[in-house]
Amino acid sequence: MASDIKRVKGDVLLEIKNLVIDGKSDDEWKPIIRGIDLTLKRGEVLGLIGESGAGKSTLGLAGMGYARPGCRITSGTINFDGIDLVAASEETRRGLWGSRIAYVAQSAAASFNPAHHIIDQTIETAVGHNIMTREKAEADARDLYKRLQLPNPDTIGLRFPHQVSGGQLQRAMTAMAMSCRPDLIIFDEPTTALDVTTQVEVLAAMRNIVEQFNTAAIYITHDLAVVAQMAHRIMVLRYGNLVEEAPTREMLKQPTQEYTKSLWAVRKLQKPETTSDDIILNIDGVDATYGGGTSKVLDNVTVKIPRGTTVAVVGESGSGKSTLARAITGLLPPSKGTISFNGKALPAALANRDRDTLRRIQMIYQSADTALNPRQTVRDIIGRPLEFYLGLKGAANDRRVVQLLENIELNESYIDRYPGEMSGGQKQRISIARALAAEPELIICDEVTSALDQIVQEEILQLLMKLQKETNVTYLFITHDIATVRAISDEIVVMHRGKVVQQGLKSKVLNPPYPAYTELLLSSVPQMDPDWLTGLLAKRSAKV
Amino acid sequence: MHPVLKTVLQRLGLGVLTLFAVSIIIFSSLQMLPGGYAQNILGQGATPETVKNFNHELGLDRPAYVRYVEWIGNAVQGDFGNSYSGTTGTIKRSVSAIIAPRLYNTFFLAAMAAVVAVPLSLLLGVLAALYRNSWYDRIVNSITLTTIAMPEFFIAYLLMFFFAVKHRWFYSLSTVSESTSFWEHVNRATLPALTMTLVIIAHMMRMTRASIINLLASPYIEMAQLKGVSKSQVILRHALPNAWAPIATVIAFNLAYLVVGVVVVEVVYVYPGIGQMMVDAVSSRDMPVVQACALIFAATYILLNLLADIVSITTNPRLLHPK
Numbered sequence: 001m002a003s004d005i006k007r008v009k010g011d012v013l014l015e016i017k018n019l020v021i022d023g024k025s026d027d028e029w030k031p032i033i034r035g036i037d038l039t040l041k042r043g044e045v046l047g048l049i050g051e052s053g054a055g056k057s058t059l060g061l062a063g064m065g066y067a068r069p070g071c072r073i074t075s076g077t078i079n080f081d082g083i084d085l086v087a088a089s090e091e092t093r094r095g096l097w098g099s100r101i102a103y104v105a106q107s108a109a110a111s112f113n114p115a116h117h118i119i120d121q122t123i124e125t126a127v128g129h130n131i132m133t134r135e136k137a138e139a140d141a142r143d144l145y146k147r148l149q150l151p152n153p154d155t156i157g158l159r160f161p162h163q164v165s166g167g168q169l170q171r172a173m174t175a176m177a178m179s180c181r182p183d184l185i186i187f188d189e190p191t192t193a194l195d196v197t198t199q200v201e202v203l204a205a206m207r208n209i210v211e212q213f214n215t216a217a218i219y220i221t222h223d224l225a226v227v228a229q230m231a232h233r234i235m236v237l238r239y240g241n242l243v244e245e246a247p248t249r250e251m252l253k254q255p256t257q258e259y260t261k262s263l264w265a266v267r268k269l270q271k272p273e274t275t276s277d278d279i280i281l282n283i284d285g286v287d288a289t290y291g292g293g294t295s296k297v298l299d300n301v302t303v304k305i306p307r308g309t310t311v312a313v314v315g316e317s318g319s320g321k322s323t324l325a326r327a328i329t330g331l332l333p334p335s336k337g338t339i340s341f342n343g344k345a346l347p348a349a350l351a352n353r354d355r356d357t358l359r360r361i362q363m364i365y366q367s368a369d370t371a372l373n374p375r376q377t378v379r380d381i382i383g384r385p386l387e388f389y390l391g392l393k394g395a396a397n398d399r400r401v402v403q404l405l406e407n408i409e410l411n412e413s414y415i416d417r418y419p420g421e422m423s424g425g426q427k428q429r430i431s432i433a434r435a436l437a438a439e440p441e442l443i444i445c446d447e448v449t450s451a452l453d454q455i456v457q458e459e460i461l462q463l464l465m466k467l468q469k470e471t472n473v474t475y476l477f478i479t480h481d482i483a484t485v486r487a488i489s490d491e492i493v494v495m496h497r498g499k500v501v502q503q504g505l506k507s508k509v510l511n512p513p514y515p516a517y518t519e520l521l522l523s524s525v526p527q528m529d530p531d532w533l534t535g536l537l538a539k540r541s542a543k544v
Numbered sequence: 545m546h547p548v549l550k551t552v553l554q555r556l557g558l559g560v561l562t563l564f565a566v567s568i569i570i571f572s573s574l575q576m577l578p579g580g581y582a583q584n585i586l587g588q589g590a591t592p593e594t595v596k597n598f599n600h601e602l603g604l605d606r607p608a609y610v611r612y613v614e615w616i617g618n619a620v621q622g623d624f625g626n627s628y629s630g631t632t633g634t635i636k637r638s639v640s641a642i643i644a645p646r647l648y649n650t651f652f653l654a655a656m657a658a659v660v661a662v663p664l665s666l667l668l669g670v671l672a673a674l675y676r677n678s679w680y681d682r683i684v685n686s687i688t689l690t691t692i693a694m695p696e697f698f699i700a701y702l703l704m705f706f707f708a709v710k711h712r713w714f715y716s717l718s719t720v721s722e723s724t725s726f727w728e729h730v731n732r733a734t735l736p737a738l739t740m741t742l743v744i745i746a747h748m749m750r751m752t753r754a755s756i757i758n759l760l761a762s763p764y765i766e767m768a769q770l771k772g773v774s775k776s777q778v779i780l781r782h783a784l785p786n787a788w789a790p791i792a793t794v795i796a797f798n799l800a801y802l803v804v805g806v807v808v809v810e811v812v813y814v815y816p817g818i819g820q821m822m823v824d825a826v827s828s829r830d831m832p833v834v835q836a837c838a839l840i841f842a843a844t845y846i847l848l849n850l851l852a853d854i855v856s857i858t859t860n861p862r863l864l865h866p867k
Binding site for chain 1: 770
């Protein structure tokens with residue numbers, strides 16, 4: 001039983017030695033973890049950091065002795081408090097899961113069963129493994145909800161998962177992990193799906209409770225600034241190998257490996273601020289609603305976009321930034337207000353716009369995987385707008401496709417590839433080429449770098465800037481990532497709950513004095529400084 | 545009003561409308577059948593004169609819409625008119641009186657088959673999902689697929705051969721009457737019920753298996769495993785409650801089949817159900833009986849589908865407990 005074990009700080013709790021894990025892809029087993037050692041002491045928080053495909057989730061789950069379907073532990077040992085998790089029976093592992101080793105997943109919304117009350121799921125292990133009686137477990141869960149600063153801790157557990165917000169659900173999942181007071185919790189990107197302002201509260205709550213119960217944790221994330229707040233020690237992974245390992249402060253101060261330095265480097269990209277009096281798109285007093293007028297998502301939005309510049313629209317989920325894009329493209333005709341393009345009013349609905357108007361406004365989406373047809377080759381994907389808007393056919397069409405491929409820094413050889421045969425960054429480049437093919441004046445970029453790794457993001461942003469220089473195209477850049485905004489925008493529009501909070505040049509918006517919401521938003525963006533979270537919480541509580 | 549109640553009432557209203565539309569289709573399509581009751585009963589030697597008189601007596605010489613309005617007007621009040629064949633001189637037999645015992649028999653048989661088939665196929669389906677891709681899974685799948693692939697009459701004769709001829713455990717003929725006691729009725733209806741069970745089990749079992757397996761890739765299932773929940777509890781507590789909607793639809797579909805699609809089984813076992821009676825009524829052009837049967841069948845489908853919808857709604861907490 002967890003409570004019988006003496007919790008002595010400093011004892012080794014988890015020791016992984018020379019671990020190799022294979023993953024199955026295309027019917028072949030390929031290594032995803034290539035011989036990693038990991039040691040975790042009681043009460044210690046270890047950060048695992050790396051880009052997608054680095055194997056950080058796989059390694060984290062291996063700490064529970066679990067390999068996802070399609071993965072297998074090939075060699076190495078995993079020793080949890082004297083128990084060999086690789087050799088242990090499934091029965092033994094299941095006895096540990098939830099009670100001594102717990103897991104907190106990335107998306108709480110997907111990881112809570114929609115069919116059961118939150119509290120029943122919170123106490124499922126405690127009751128199911130006969131660690132506590134139901135009454136005791138429920139009382140304890142309410143206490144945990146309180147410690148995690150959930151609103152209405154006595155009744156929130158009686159709700160269904162869909163009835164509470166994402167940030168609350170994430171804290172409820174932490175309560176679920178804590179319910180048996182485990183020795184070890186695996187946090188797998190627990191705040192990645194949250195807005196920055198919500199993230200601050202969740203990070204604070206998780207850090208606090210782990211400290212209170214002296215629980216060891218493995219914290220997996222791709223976000224350096226977040227791991228800097230949470231972990232005592234950091235391991236950097238790449239392609240299933242360990243790149244570097246050091247205590248947090250030490251690593252932040254002087255990373256030794258080139259790869260680590262490249263992750264650490266603050267964005268090099270800095271665009272000099274420009275503006276223009278020539279307004280290409282003028283959004284004037286626009287309202288938009290969903291559900292036949294029942295919910296207003298844009299409220300009197302007025303935005304001016306100067307030609308040849310990059311205007312960033314920032315805001316959290318539900319701020320209406322994507323809806324603004326839908327209104328501009330005509331997918332969601334505004335219920336009030338006008339949108340004029342090149343000085344002329346745009347017909348509200350997509351169906352009423354002529355082909356040339358359609359050509360001039362193009363869009364690039366967040367996920368190239370869903371925006372590109374997987375059964376079309378690059379030739380078809382880029383060739384289609386060339387034929388549709390410009391009437392190019394046959395050899396002329398092919399020549400232009402090759403030219404566009406060169407513009408996006410890919411070569412001719414990509415022309416016959418399918419989306420499935422390219423990397424995430426390459427696919428996003430194809431999406432950009434498809435938008436460029438129409439020779440547009442305005443491109444709406446909807447979170448185009450959000451699904452990409454840091455280094456690839458940088459490359460894509462550089463490409464977009466280069467293309468702007470060459471063609472003087474205007475970008476409306478929708479994002480929730482302040483770092484991206486800092487790097488590429490000329491002007492910034494801050495949105496909150498369907499309203500424009502602020503619009504202005506980057507230098508103005510990102511510097512004080514701030515409107516209240518802009519300040520909240522900017523101050524919530526995690527910083528590399530490991531004392532950032534502590535400092536921010538102190539500052540905020542001093543204000544109250 | 546609770547949104548669920550509202551939806552149910554809406555569906556019920558729609559069901560009534562559908563039933564009306566069906567009644568028009570039934571009535572008008574029966575008008576298109578060649579010949580009529582008079583020709584059928586009077587035979588080839590009948591003179592046009594006698595046929596005309598006969599039709600006049602039955603009121604069949606009036607325009608179709610008048611007869612429709614009269615029929616549907618009475619039907620709404622529960623009166624399905626009088627059977628042609630039951631009418632001789634002044635003695636009239638109402639359709640309801642003819643149908644009632646047959647309908648009882650049909651529902652009796654359907655209920656017997658359902659009581660066995662539904663729990664059994666759910667159990668087999670859950671076990672198949674739990675031990676997916678094992679020998680058990682494969683064997684259950686092939687057996688149920690075999691029984692659904694065989695014609696019903698063939699299964700019926702096979703069962704009869706083994707359980708009534710080789711081993712004299714059950715009756716090969718399922719004749720029952722109103723004086724048959726309940727247990728005797730069960731005994732006599734066992735073989736037809738078993739036949740129908742074998743026919744419908746595959747569909748329901750495979751849907752149960754598929755909709756559970758479909759959910760096993762969900763993050764909340766992985767979460768449940770990593771909370772140390774046992775395999776069977778993962779399926780029963782975490783997957784099944786979210787899998788009801790498609791399963792309920794398939795169950796409703798198969799239950800409806802038990803009521804309306806059993807003519808062949810009834811004929812093989814000489815079981816006095818409504819299917820056989822409807823076939824007889826069609827061949828003798830006894831329109832009031834045919835119309836009443838068709839309307840009952842349509843109502844069965846509509847009601848069972850409504851039930852499936854209610855199950856889908858009430859098992860979905862997003863609909864049952866809105867934000």
